[in-house]
Amino acid sequence: MSVAHPIVSVVGSSGSGASASTVKFTFDRIFRREGIAAASIEGDAFHRYDRAAMKAEMARRRESGDQTFSHFSEDANLLDELERQLRAYAETGKCRSRTYVHDADEAEAHGAPVGHFTDWREIGEGSDLLFYEGRHGAVKTPEIDIAGQADLKIGVAPAINLEWIQKIHRDRAARGYSTEAVTDTILRRMHAYVHVICPQFTQTDINFQRVPVVDTSNPFVARWTPTEGESLVVIRFSNPRGFDFPYLTTMIGDSWMSRANSIVIHGDKLDLAMQLILTPLLLRLVERGSRAR
Numbered sequence: 001m002s003v004a005h006p007i008v009s010v011v012g013s014s015g016s017g018a019s020a021s022t023v024k025f026t027f028d029r030i031f032r033r034e035g036i037a038a039a040s041i042e043g044d045a046f047h048r049y050d051r052a053a054m055k056a057e058m059a060r061r062r063e064s065g066d067q068t069f070s071h072f073s074e075d076a077n078l079l080d081e082l083e084r085q086l087r088a089y090a091e092t093g094k095c096r097s098r099t100y101v102h103d104a105d106e107a108e109a110h111g112a113p114v115g116h117f118t119d120w121r122e123i124g125e126g127s128d129l130l131f132y133e134g135r136h137g138a139v140k141t142p143e144i145d146i147a148g149q150a151d152l153k154i155g156v157a158p159a160i161n162l163e164w165i166q167k168i169h170r171d172r173a174a175r176g177y178s179t180e181a182v183t184d185t186i187l188r189r190m191h192a193y194v195h196v197i198c199p200q201f202t203q204t205d206i207n208f209q210r211v212p213v214v215d216t217s218n219p220f221v222a223r224w225t226p227t228e229g230e231s232l233v234v235i236r237f238s239n240p241r242g243f244d245f246p247y248l249t250t251m252i253g254d255s256w257m258s259r260a261n262s263i264v265i266h267g268d269k270l271d272l273a274m275q276l277i278l279t280p281l282l283l284r285l286v287e288r289g290s291r292a293r
Helices: 017-034 051-063 079-091 104-110 160-175 179-202 243-249 269-292
Strands: 005-012 038-042 095-097 122-124 129-134 151-156 206-210 231-235 256-259 262-266
Touching: 005 079, 005 179, 017 122, 017 129, 017 269, 038 079, 038 095, 079 095, 079 129, 104 129, 151 269, 160 179, 160 206, 206 269, 231 269, 243 256, 243 262, 243 269, 262 269
Parallel strands: 005 129, 005 151, 038 129, 151 206
Antiparallel strands: 095 122, 206 231, 231 262, 256 262
16 A cells, blocks of 8 residues: 555456446546546456467366366466556556557557557556556455555445356357357356455455346346346445445435445446545545655
8 A cells, every 4th residue: 555656446357347337437537527647557467378378278277177267366367466566656656567458459559469468568657546457456365465555445246147147248249159158157267256356355445236126046048138227236335434424325316325334326326426435535545645745
């Protein structure tokens, strides 16, 4: 953690879908509106393998009897390097990152082939804070403490059946995968999902969990992804002290407190809720950092 050079980490597993997109959009809008200069790191930049090497490593693991290796796995990512770069930013306001090229548009923009990484580059010069978005931004193990580097940690965690529906529909539509192929991916990821992804949501300061209010009991045959209007969002604060809950529930229509540290809102109010909750937190970090520098 750093006073002078704060770090914000958004953690969400693959397939977190519309909620994760809303989080990124909302942060970008707050940064623009408030004039916050944010350096950015994408979690995919710290994959250990490019696309071809990952396929080869997965095949090797399967042949050796390991059916659980995936992008969720700790050893599929350069987590020690990620921790090192976050610590460097906290100390100096600068660090290194790169870009993983997902598609043809990104290939054209970055001048690197699809499925490969760009060269490492220095980022952060003149920034007010560092914004991380990915799957491993709050990992804490005996060897790695990425969670300890971030000043504000946000979790995006849809109910698991909803997450699976979103992943199945996205991978079929965008990548041409069959339902069976996506199901195999889900099964392969379950070990790391339990042991690597889920524990991070106990490290986060605020969690946004989207819960459908339509039947998702068999996500593998669902014809449609539940819309935001067919969902509720549970917002959990790890430390509720200092938050004005009567104000928030008044400003966010039809919301209510389900516990002393949790608000429930309608899914289509997520952007509003995030703006109300996150803007003062980000401004506080930036103002504190500016004074310290």
